[in-house]
Amino acid sequence: MMEINEMKKMKYRDAIRLGMTEEMRRDDAVIFLGEDIGRYGGAFGLSAGMLDEFGEERVLDTPISEAAIVGTAVGAALTGLRPVCEMMHMDFVTLGMDALVNQGAKMHYMFGGQAQVPLVLRLPAGTGDGAGAQHSQSLEAWLCHVPGLKVVTPSTPAQAKGLIKAAIRDNNPVCFIEPKALYQTEGLVPLDDDYTIEIGKTLIERPGKDVTIVAYGTLLAKAMEAAAFLEEEGIEVEIINPVTLYPMDMQPIVESVIKTGRLIVAHEAPKTGGVGGEIAARIAESEAFDYLNAPILRLCGMDVPIPYSKELEASVVPQRNDFVHGVYRLLNRE
Amino acid sequence: MMEINEMKKMKYRDAIRLGMTEEMRRDDAVIFLGEDIGRYGGAFGLSAGMLDEFGEERVLDTPISEAAIVGTAVGAALTGLRPVCEMMHMDFVTLGMDALVNQGAKMHYMFGGQAQVPLVLRLPAGTGDGAGAQHSQSLEAWLCHVPGLKVVTPSTPAQAKGLIKAAIRDNNPVCFIEPKALYQTEGLVPLDDDYTIEIGKTLIERPGKDVTIVAYGTLLAKAMEAAAFLEEEGIEVEIINPVTLYPMDMQPIVESVIKTGRLIVAHEAPKTGGVGGEIAARIAESEAFDYLNAPILRLCGMDVPIPYSKELEASVVPQRNDFVHGVYRLLNRE
Amino acid sequence: MIELSEEILLRMYYKMNQARFFEEKVEDLLKRGIIDETVYLSKGEEATGVVSGLALEKGDLVSMTHRGHAQAIGFGLDVNLMMAELLGKSTGYCKGKGGSLHIADVLNGNIGANGIVGGGFTLSCGAALTQKHKKTGQVVLCFAGDGATNEGSFHEAMNLASVWKLPIVFLIENNLYGMSTPIAKHMNIENISDRGAGYNIPGLTIDGTDFLEIYDVMTKSLRYARAGRGPVLVEAKTYRFCGHSSDDPQVYRSTEEVQQWQEKDPLFRLKKYLQENRVFTGKQLETIEGEAKSSIEQAAEFALESLEPDITTVLEDVYA
Amino acid sequence: MIELSEEILLRMYYKMNQARFFEEKVEDLLKRGIIDETVYLSKGEEATGVVSGLALEKGDLVSMTHRGHAQAIGFGLDVNLMMAELLGKSTGYCKGKGGSLHIADVLNGNIGANGIVGGGFTLSCGAALTQKHKKTGQVVLCFAGDGATNEGSFHEAMNLASVWKLPIVFLIENNLYGMSTPIAKHMNIENISDRGAGYNIPGLTIDGTDFLEIYDVMTKSLRYARAGRGPVLVEAKTYRFCGHSSDDPQVYRSTEEVQQWQEKDPLFRLKKYLQENRVFTGKQLETIEGEAKSSIEQAAEFALESLEPDITTVLEDVYA
Ligand SMILES: Cc1ncc(C[n+]2csc(CCOP(=O)(O)OP(=O)(O)O)c2C)c(N)n1
Ligand SMILES: Cc1ncc(C[n+]2csc(CCOP(=O)(O)OP(=O)(O)O)c2C)c(N)n1
Numbered sequence A, B: 001m002m003e004i005n006e007m008k009k010m011k012y013r014d015a016i017r018l019g020m021t022e023e024m025r026r027d028d029a030v031i032f033l034g035e036d037i038g039r040y041g042g043a044f045g046l047s048a049g050m051l052d053e054f055g056e057e058r059v060l061d062t063p064i065s066e067a068a069i070v071g072t073a074v075g076a077a078l079t080g081l082r083p084v085c086e087m088m089h090m091d092f093v094t095l096g097m098d099a100l101v102n103q104g105a106k107m108h109y110m111f112g113g114q115a116q117v118p119l120v121l122r123l124p125a126g127t128g129d130g131a132g133a134q135h136s137q138s139l140e141a142w143l144c145h146v147p148g149l150k151v152v153t154p155s156t157p158a159q160a161k162g163l164i165k166a167a168i169r170d171n172n173p174v175c176f177i178e179p180k181a182l183y184q185t186e187g188l189v190p191l192d193d194d195y196t197i198e199i200g201k202t203l204i205e206r207p208g209k210d211v212t213i214v215a216y217g218t219l220l221a222k223a224m225e226a227a228a229f230l231e232e233e234g235i236e237v238e239i240i241n242p243v244t245l246y247p248m249d250m251q252p253i254v255e256s257v258i259k260t261g262r263l264i265v266a267h268e269a270p271k272t273g274g275v276g277g278e279i280a281a282r283i284a285e286s287e288a289f290d291y292l293n294a295p296i297l298r299l300c301g302m303d304v305p306i307p308y309s310k311e312l313e314a315s316v317v318p319q320r321n322d323f324v325h326g327v328y329r330l331l332n333r334e
Numbered sequence C, D: 001m002i003e004l005s006e007e008i009l010l011r012m013y014y015k016m017n018q019a020r021f022f023e024e025k026v027e028d029l030l031k032r033g034i035i036d037e038t039v040y041l042s043k044g045e046e047a048t049g050v051v052s053g054l055a056l057e058k059g060d061l062v063s064m065t066h067r068g069h070a071q072a073i074g075f076g077l078d079v080n081l082m083m084a085e086l087l088g089k090s091t092g093y094c095k096g097k098g099g100s101l102h103i104a105d106v107l108n109g110n111i112g113a114n115g116i117v118g119g120g121f122t123l124s125c126g127a128a129l130t131q132k133h134k135k136t137g138q139v140v141l142c143f144a145g146d147g148a149t150n151e152g153s154f155h156e157a158m159n160l161a162s163v164w165k166l167p168i169v170f171l172i173e174n175n176l177y178g179m180s181t182p183i184a185k186h187m188n189i190e191n192i193s194d195r196g197a198g199y200n201i202p203g204l205t206i207d208g209t210d211f212l213e214i215y216d217v218m219t220k221s222l223r224y225a226r227a228g229r230g231p232v233l234v235e236a237k238t239y240r241f242c243g244h245s246s247d248d249p250q251v252y253r254s255t256e257e258v259q260q261w262q263e264k265d266p267l268f269r270l271k272k273y274l275q276e277n278r279v280f281t282g283k284q285l286e287t288i289e290g291e292a293k294s295s296i297e298q299a300a301e302f303a304l305e306s307l308e309p310d311i312t313t314v315l316e317d318v319y320a
């Protein structure tokens, strides 16, 4: 870890921009492409001002052509640039899957190690907008099943900055998942322009000894709130944020479960087939298996498309109280 | 179960054609579209002769436009046809994901229940061809994470016929995964044209009491071979084939694990993020958890793109002996 | 030029007013925070949706865009159920599960709005294939925006529709921008109708603020498609008066440009025509406007009074 | 017409023979079961790949198709390493992990063959963007088949390349079939070059069996792109003498058709030109042919003698 001098309070969204901006200043090979990212500043205001600083040659508004955005980024990465590209919503990665999965992810391997594909695919994800079934998905599990890709998701502004910088410096295709519901959240962010978060390293966000919760994205904050509440009742929850979802550093999770004997895994994405299943399976296969005092509990999105009505929408993803009750359940308090 | 009178030995590939043909005779609304399925008879000879019987209006050769194939099928299904469509290789579903996932899978829900999308998407999958990283994938885990889809995969010719017929009669989008390596395998197939295999029902393929193996696709036969071998050593393996991968009928698996206390889950797809993780997680969450005498073992494909060289290719997916050693391991015999 | 009966003109004026009032009511509900989900408005572009809807024959189908309210009203959807859907109510077209982006009435041939730009192209091919297969004689009207024609699905659908001679009329509402991106920055051609040549599909460019031209060209195009001659690509140049979505600062265009287009307001053009040609008296026009307005007021009331969806229904309708 | 120097003609004749012998050697190895993985041959189509490769300048890039051996030889890849790759050997371009469909030499500008039909279109945009960004003055030559131009990625790439004025020449090897599907059943236009109009890209149709026309048009097209004027779409009509893949019964075309095209065999046309114009003597021609042939024999030997990849390397190279 490098020394961190100065910190500044800023929004998650602005922290991503700061990280991108610093990397673009640092390396002329970094370019940024996507729909309406220039003058408009991105659908979520993320890239406001970047066109002015870097010009049209490095901040490229594209036509509405997701397959071309991803494919162009792969081709550019292969030949010496370090593109960052954006899907306006993660749901639209469905249109770029071929270039991402069949080309970008596999080239290094298919070509026998001779080429690199250093690209970052930014994917605004999840619920909270009332945007309905085609604009609210969390599809990280797909990407975590594609050897050759890396998948990361920051949960705080500081992580957002550190991780986007690390992603840009990585020599592989990195899928960078940004829960839209976090864009406006605030936190302290290191201003050091060499501050990065190591890809492939799981973080312990809060130590505890009674129950382990693995949570990422929007659910980290909800789990933290639940933990604070439970602390008052004398329950010590350990909260772990994998940060890199693929390939995942399981060791801290295994160690935590050995300590607590109880595990909750949480994400917004539908439970069936989600990343949580993989984590649970890994624990069930590991040396932690013998230490489990209760079945593993997954607190995940329901197996349903995301409904439009905001009340319905909130009802299909886990909330703070689900964590509280989940912990009670594992401790046989209910 | 209906009465089965006559049986005939045939290939897996021909059983699929027989099932499709019977359904097309039965219902004029069933049409079939894909690349080179007409005069050519399909890349794997699957649809040989179907053009002659049903004509160009029902057996439709398409341009090489996977997004249009899937999208057209969705639109046709929505308005009263029952299309069966084919990706030449499952890998190309990457090009049809938007129409499948954002449209077909969600319409019934997004439209508040007013519409149906009765379509079958046939997906030739897996290794064995020496076809390399872009023609050998097993991507079922993606589809098993999309509420609104059903995902099935037959492992024998009889299942192939019964399941394709059930899929065509189903009122939802059904992804029908066909391991290419099984096309030439033979087995007895009921000729009864009302023979179907219920979607959503897990089958016990072989009873046993010592170890449970859950396997599907190409790995079912390898597991069966291993079981026959182990029987001679007095080890009784119970083999379970989910058949429907999503939504999966877990009850027979749970019951089996309660009985055996040991579980192996197997598939060709890469281990991380595969369907096996979901099965393992469900067991770890279920009442079977307390009966497990050993950690769950996943025998899966390696986390690597599929290499071209046939030797390398075979080395990245489980083989018969992996099952044998897996069983030994769970029984502490090694 | 195809003649417009008085009856058609009456319906046209009524529906175009309805569409305008609908959008203004939604703007109002957005401002008041009563709607705070994602909604795209088509103020200024109502003519293409409404007029082409009136050119359809009974039983024809339509595929709508994310900016689909006028298209829906043109097709004949019920504004009560539309508004209820926008408010996420149980009485909406989709029981509150779909929202503006998924309004649909499939049994009556409206195969839905779409949240995926370009999502409707290939769906329309499928709907048209059904018509061809069942020999219904019906045509599919597929709406899309200028930006949408840069999606791969546009190309695949145009090609397939041409090779299979599918009965579809593609109507591109070219409002000169895809979100904030001006057309010159997202395609290198003057007229989108030029894209027809790549598929041997007739391509036509029309003034999307002129109801006469829209009605004429759409009626003829639908006839062409209905006769089994294959698809037609119609591009209508139009303009959105409002922002792309509710939080669009519109930095990408000048107020002069907006004003210039406001002078071509399709609703005023229609009204002027009706006045100048004395189709209706001033009083009659007022009555039509009043009825349109009150239909929207009623729709808002209906929506506001409707019940929220019961939370226990959230898992229903995943499978048929 | 651009003049062809003797030196270029020598290289052309040598490489076209190499390509032909390469394909025949692979056919032979397939028959003998020494190769039994997926391979697509381009016998009859060698001119487009070889001649356009010779029209490139040093440093230009190329994106190849699934039917890419002649393209690779034209670009200048090493037939030893190609053949070794087809045999899945550790000495191949991809250490046996890629196969024919993924032959590549990225550092030297060959960004790879592709197993995904149409997969190279958008990759080429990216490679061209790099050239533009780095002001290298290099051009990307993107190969594709007729069938591939029906993929959505063709459209998105053409549009993007045009809007961004990317230095790419798209060369469509129109061999009249996409697998078994004749062009009339997969598109409704006479010339694929007509598709340029939808993007304001110049489109040209040439005889893909005529080395003179290919060299001329490709040289000019590359110049145009190199000058920063944007992409060019060239369609070359050609024909595959062999089956689509090794197990193609070829029921979809007549032997007469095949014979007619065999009369236009590009290799014979070139040879005839060289003879008639006395560029080389009969003896010289024989020498060139012999050298080409022995280079392929050597390649086969090299490949056969090379080691299988070590099984322990199978998990290497997943990440950079
Ligand atoms: C596949 C996809 N990409 C991007 C978006 C985000 N988006 C919604 S509307 C829009 C602009 C569409 O432009 P156009 O087709 O011209 O229609 P208009 O909005 O102008 O009516 C964009 C980019 C989307 N919904 N779907
Ligand atoms: C996306 C995709 N769809 C289908 C295929 C299967 N396939 C391989 S080659 C081929 C035909 C391609 O036709 P064309 O582009 O004309 O090239 P040609 O084979 O004639 O050289 C097809 C359908 C594929 N490899 N990729």
Ligand SMILES: [Mg+2]
Pocket (backbone or CB within 6 Å): C145, C146, C147, C173, C174, C175, C176, C177, C178, C179
């Ligand atoms: Mg527009």
Ligand SMILES: [Mg+2]
Pocket (backbone or CB within 6 Å): D145, D146, D147, D173, D174, D175, D176, D177, D178, D179
């Ligand atoms: Mg071809």
